[in-house]
Amino acid sequence: MSRFMPELLAPAGSLDKLIVAVLYGADAVYLGGQKFGLRQAAENFTREELKEGVDFAHQHNSKVFVVLNSYFHQKDFDSLKDFLLYIESIKVDAVIVSDPGVIQFISEHTNLEIHLSTQASCLNVRAAKLWKSLGVTRVVLGREASIEDAARIKKEAGLEVEMFVHGSMCMAYSGHCVISNYTQGRDSNRGGCAHSCRFEYSLSKDSADKGKDKEDLEKRKHSFFMSSKDLEGIRVLDKFIESEIDSLKVEGRMKSHLYAGTISKVYREALDYYEENGHFLSDNMSNWESELRKITHRAYTEASLISPADDSSIYDEREHEDGLYTSIGSIREVSKSHGFMLLEVKSYFHPGEILEVLPFKGVPFEIEVTFVKSVSDKNLEKTKPGTLVKIPYYEGVERFNLVRRRNLQ
Amino acid sequence: MKKVIYFDKEMSIEDIKSLGINEVILSTSYFSRFGKLSKNDLDNALNILNDFSGIVSFEWDVLVRDSLFDEMIHQFESLDLKRVDALRVLDPGVYQYAIEKNWDIFLMLDSGPFHNPLAIKSFIGLGKDLVKKIVVSIELDQLELKEIIDQLNIDTEYLGYGRILLFYTPRNLVTPLFGNEDKWIEVSANSEESPHKGFPVVENIHGTFMFNPKDHFVLEFLDDINDIGINEIRIDNRFLSHELTKELLKFDDKEFNPKDVKSALPRNVIRGFFHKNKSDALFKKLKNYRIMRQDKDYLGQVIEVEKDHHIGIYLRNEVDANSIRKVLLVTPEGKEKSATPHQIKDFCGDDFVNGGYGDIIFIPHISGISVKTNVYLDISNT
Structure with a gap:
């Protein structure tokens, strides 16, 4: 039986991460060029990388969406036309935009499909209709919208809807936070967000007016009160599917290869399971949740997916690594005949350690690293990040598989 | 220069008339992000404003989740707004509603981040001739403002004095710390990780709002504001005493002394981005452009270096051994080196013949080359 299944849309902060996300099961990836996006500090894609990324994704039946979702000042338009014509020529599948001026510019100069970015905080049917009248075919809804809202918006506005299913969250309505602009001199709506919402603040009921703040340190309450927990939607995946949400988006272009691979793999497996069985009545759900806890994350919340996010969605803690698993690296070459695999090292490890390989499909499995050699075949006692090492060949391991280590608790 | 203020319960119709106010905004606790007028206050205000010959506008600037929209419309349509001339909107959905209802519209782009003429014109165009005024963003500097306003054939309003809203969330962030005694709670916040202190933070029925420690004040630049073409100045008096308002x-009085007024204001002030907005200037420092690949002769990136032995290159293009006669290496520090590899091996140690994307090849070690160095085919003298 064929049933409606949403698209799984993963972040691709670099070409390597695109490859990882696609190989681990993403139906589509979103990425940024060197300008026009909201992640100015990310590696992002050069033009040549964009073409390679699109070609690779299309060869694997995945789509590529390019973010152009900063809010433009006039000078930002200078090189936009040239870039648009280029990405249209390499057959990018859609662009993700916030600014109505950019939407109009794209419509005038290209036939690119336009998706409205979550940065525009589209939250209701009427707003969706308005954006549709500008030429938008899909809205990435604000994270404050529930799945029920999204279903109604899709039905009544008559366009595709995309929702975030996993990842970090802005505490503010997207596009409505300018803390960085005024405190760091960096425009958050043009990619300069300094994540001030993750800072610790001390709060007092004393007025901030001149001479009124008593600076009574005893009375001040210290808190990370503006920091949000991370979104996790795996438990309500059936509601996304039954509500026919068109695309499920994972946040995280700045995050690691292991994150891109793990999230893509887990949600791919969950969606495939539902497609085959029509339910999630299975032990697999706890396995998928367990996998999602192995990547670096803040505490999880379902935020506003079902009902408005409440106090429990605040992550009142300093950012820290929870350290369940460490990313060891990725397999770059495999040679059965020579009996070794070439691993690009992200974190150190020793010969004799047990590592875990994350296959593109199926259950992660352990390998024992009985030897570690340099490329020049010297035995190594310990690896260094940023190097290539030879480790023993294992059946079932493929190029670009990710390798991790369970940490001692 | 026309003057726009918020209705203040303490202000009499005589005050409003004598101060030359052109527009009074009704900012209610239900429809405005940080308005305080109750339904009764609104009725009283509308009675008072019956004798006012200027514009009366109604502010609906909360963002609206779909599940709340019908109830808000119900509440809105139950109000007696015959005296109201225009609706001030921020949410595109409320804008769409106003278009459907044929309201005159004051489109607020103050907190909406539209910062180019095309964006503003295309948004105005959706409302056709219903949009009577644009509230322009305080993040635009004066040159940008002039460029935009020159292209608009419509009234424009700019914030002369008022709080600068930095952050708006529907979540309740203050009551978890201070309890929930009132529908409106205001605290001050100090950053513990930057020098910024004294952010006013308000929580009310719409969520939580953080403001800049210093308020926006540009009233001493009236000539510049006139030159730009702005024709209305708004004083956001919602956090200000009646007397100071x-x-x-x-x-616009010759006797007006900005220095004296500023010293009397409850909080320090800034002119914000009015003279220059350079908030994109730091972007080029956020990453190392030298490690980006540049052109079609790109071969790949150095993925490993073993001193006195080899350099591993991660190929990003189809290539055969014959074409790699000479290479140009550009390090992350920007140093360039040319080299002629006398041997090229594949990852198994065999002579490299040809390969493509994702393959790794090894050439003899070259001093001064580090991981993330970009490697190009050097075709200059081959």
Whole structure:
């Protein structure tokens, strides 16, 4: 039986991460060029990388969406036309935009499909209709919208809807936070967000007016009160599917290869399971949740997916690594005949350690690293990040598989 | 220069008339992000404003989740707004509603981040001739403002004095710390990780709002504002005493002394981005452009270096051994080196013949080359 299944849309902060996300099961990836996006500090894609990324994704039946979702000042338009014509020529599948001026510019100069970015905080049917009248075919809804809202918006506005299913969250309505602009001199709506919402603040009921703040340190309450927990939607995946949400988006272009691979793999497996069985009545759900806890994350919340996010969605803690698993690296070459695999090292490890390989499909499995050699075949006692090492060949391991280590608790 | 203020319960119709106010905004606790007028206050205000010959506008600037929209419309349509001339909107959905209802519209782009003429014109175009005024963003500097306003054939309003809203969330962030005694709670926040202190933070029925420690004040630049073509100045008096509001409203009086007024204001002030917005200037420092690949002769990136032995290159293009006669290496520090590899091996140690994307090849070690160095085919002298 064929049933409606949403698209799984993963972040691709670099070409390597695109490859990882696609190989681990993403139906589509979103990425940024060197300008026009909201992640100015990310590696992002050069033009040549964009073409390679699109070609690779299309060869694997995945789509590529390019973010152009900063809010433009006039000078930002200078090189936009040239870039648009280029990405249209390499057959990018859609662009993700916030600014109505950019939407109009794209419509005038290209036939690119336009998706409205979550940065525009589209939250209701009427707003969706308005954006549709500008030429938008899909809205990435604000994270404050529930799945029920999204279903109604899709039905009544008559366009595709995309929702975030996993990842970090802005505490503010997207596009409505300018803390960085005024405190760091960096425009958050043009990619300069300094994540001030993750800072610790001390709060007092004393007025901030001149001479009124008593600076009574005893009375001040210290808190990370503006920091949000991370979104996790795996438990309500059936509601996304039954509500026919068109695309499920994972946040995280700045995050690691292991994150891109793990999230893509887990949600791919969950969606495939539902497609085959029509339910999630299975032990697999706890396995998928367990996998999602192995990547670096803040505490999880379902935020506003079902009902408005409440106090429990605040992550009142300093950012820290929870350290369940460490990313060891990725397999770059495999040679059965020579009996070794070439691993690009992200974190150190020793010969004799047990590592875990994350296959593109199926259950992660352990390998024992009985030897570690340099490329020049010297035995190594310990690896260094940023190097290539030879480790023993294992059946079932493929190029670009990710390798991790369970940490001692 | 026309003057726009918020209705203040303490202000009489005589005050409003004598201070030359052109527009009074009704900012209610239900429809405005940080308005305080109750339904009764609104009715009283509308009675008072019956004798006012200027514009009366109604502010609906909360963002609206779909599940709340019908109830808000129900509440809105139950109000007696015959005296109201225009609706001030921020949410595109409320804008769409106003278009459907054929309201005159004051489109607020103050907190909406539209910062180019095309964006503003295309948004105005959706409302056709219903949009009577644009509230322009305080993040635009004066040159940008002039460029935009020159292209608009419509009234424009700019914030002369008021709080700068930095952050708006529907979540309740203050009551978890201070309890929930009132529908409106205001605290001050100090950053523990930057020098910024004294952010006013308000929580009310719409969520939580953080403001800049210093308020926006540009009333001493009236000539510049006139030159730009802005024709209305708004004084956001919602956090200001009645007396100070009256002082501020004399901004076009020859006797107006900005220095004296500023010293009397409850909080320090800034002119924000009015003279120059350079908030994109730091972007080029956020990453190392030298490690980006540049052109079609790109071969790949150095993925490993073993001193006195080899350099591993991660190929990003189809290539055969014959074409790699000479290479140009550009390090992350920007140093360039040319080299002629006398041997090229594949990852198994065999002579490299040809390969493509994702393959790794090894050439003899070259001093001064580090991981993330970009490697190009050097075809200059081959």
